[in-house]
Amino acid sequence: MKVSVVYARPDCQIVREVELAEGATIAVALRRSGLLEEFPAIDPAVTPVGIYGRVVTANTVLQPGDRLEIYRPLNTEPKTARHLRSRKR
Secondary structure, three states, rough: OOEEEEOOOOOOOEEEEOOOOOOOOOHHHHHHHHHHHHHOOOOOOOOOOEEOOOOOOOOOOOOOOOOOEEEOOOOOOOOHHHHHHHOOO
């Protein structure tokens, strides 16, 4: 089965198509994508991941066509960011 593994940084977005066996988990897809080696800041033990915007755990079984998203930590809490933007106006 094929799944997409996505990681977005402020300067670029990386999308990798990965071929996996049926019943493969997120942990397997992360390793097979090569993104863990390419971006050492991604720590699978603490970095949240999701499928189509829904946060899931590393042992979640993937389905064909899933989009696995690797999330970055927030620089600013959303409520604080909105407050700062409104003060600029």
